[in-house]
Amino acid sequence: MDIEEQQDPDGPRAAEPTLSYPFHRPSAVEVPPVYEELRARCPVAHVRLPSGDPGHVVTRYDDVRTVLADPRFSRAATVEPGAPQLSSTPPLAGGLFTMDPPEHTRLRKLVLREFTGRRVQRLRPRIQELTDGLLDSMERLAPPVDLNTELAFPLPVMVICELLGVPFEDRGRFRAWSDAFVSLTSHTPEETAAQRTSMIGYLAALIQRKREEPTDDLIGALVAAHDDEGRLTEHELITMCITLLVAGHETTVSMIGTCVLTLLRHPEHLAALRENPDMIEHAVEELMRINPIGDGGPLRITLEDVELGGTLIPKGSAVLAAICSANQDAARFPEGSPADFDPRRPSATQHVAFGHGPHHCLGAALARAELQIVIGSLLRRFPALKLAEDVAELRMTTGMMVHGLTRLPVAW
Secondary structure, eight states: OOOOOOTTOOOOOOOOOOOSSSSSOSSOOOOTHHHHHHHOSSSEEEOOOOTTOEEEEOOOHHHHHHHHHOTTTEEEEGGGGTTSSSSSSEEEEEGGOOOOOHHHHHHHHHHHGGGGGHHHHHHHHHHHHHHHHHHHHHEEEEEEEEEEIIIHHHHHHHHHHHHHHHGGHHHHOOOOOHHHHTTTSSSSSHHHHHHHHHHHHHHHHHHHHHSSSOSSSHHHHHHHHHTTTTOOOOHHHHHHHHHHEEEEEETHHHHHHHHHEEEEEEEEHHHHHHHHHHHHHHHHHHHHHOOOOOOOOEEEEEOOEEEEEEEOOOOOOOEEHHHHHHHHHHHTTTSSSSSSSOTGGGGGOOOTTTTTTTSSSSTTTHHHHHHHHHHHHHHHHHTTOOEESGGOOOOOSSBBBSOBSSOOOOOO
């Protein structure tokens, strides 16, 4: 793609949108190549968003961290009247994704203790037990099997359902709801609205049951925080449940599939991990760096004029921090090619796959634990695990903020 220089040598300037976002992905295993050119020549790209609104995509590592942490880039402003939108359906107000501090901090504190490293460490035996059960079932099947269906989807859903206190048997409904909540163009506004209404009704009924029969789980604790302490409103309670349920499994489902695919495409690294399981924790960091599950995080709106990457971003502009691009910035990841998978890469832990700043992913420790346990268990249980189909035949989901493999056929 030919990228015109959008920077004035005499100072920052504004420009009209020139590119359509999201950018084209040539295959299921590649970041859109336009990001490399943008980092080099146009680090703040002017784009047309799926909604039709103009926006800016920020591509360099340091600039992405600025957008993620600087209070001049607001999430709360995305639900203000007339604000530019990422998709044709406005985001749901009143939740962690559409709040700034101090309101965001107030709500985050209500659930933070459930996702600390210490709490997740206590959950690891249960995650291992659930993983082993799924692998037992998978081993009884005749290969090839779809790893997404047998492991990548059910495990994160089981974990978040137990943590929240949501019936696992309703998991089929979660997929439809989640797809609608992360839709860019895959759902019409009417379809998204219908799925939101369905999910809100489901959670309102579940919350009422927990009022009548209190439970020792996270939703039960949030109900008590509302009813007994008045620490959040009824709308915030329902929105928090939606956020935790969707974000608590959607990204990890996608990450498990893409990380396993990367390992299967690099048998030399797979063999090294099998021989040295102590490397798995660091390898997972590199896998998260190299495997973007989305081009950018949630939209932000500038609260004032901001100069970034030599470009003036006017007040009221829509801005996307391209995490997938930041994680392949050679200025931050200088060892070899940043587009290559290297499980020994010293800088791997500097990735921003979980974001940065006040909105750093609440479930980062939980996602890391699930990935480490899944990968370690697969290496032990299936030493001959391999792809059952040419990688060129694999496809990623499209039209959504979160990218994942539609299927991952494996054999052993």
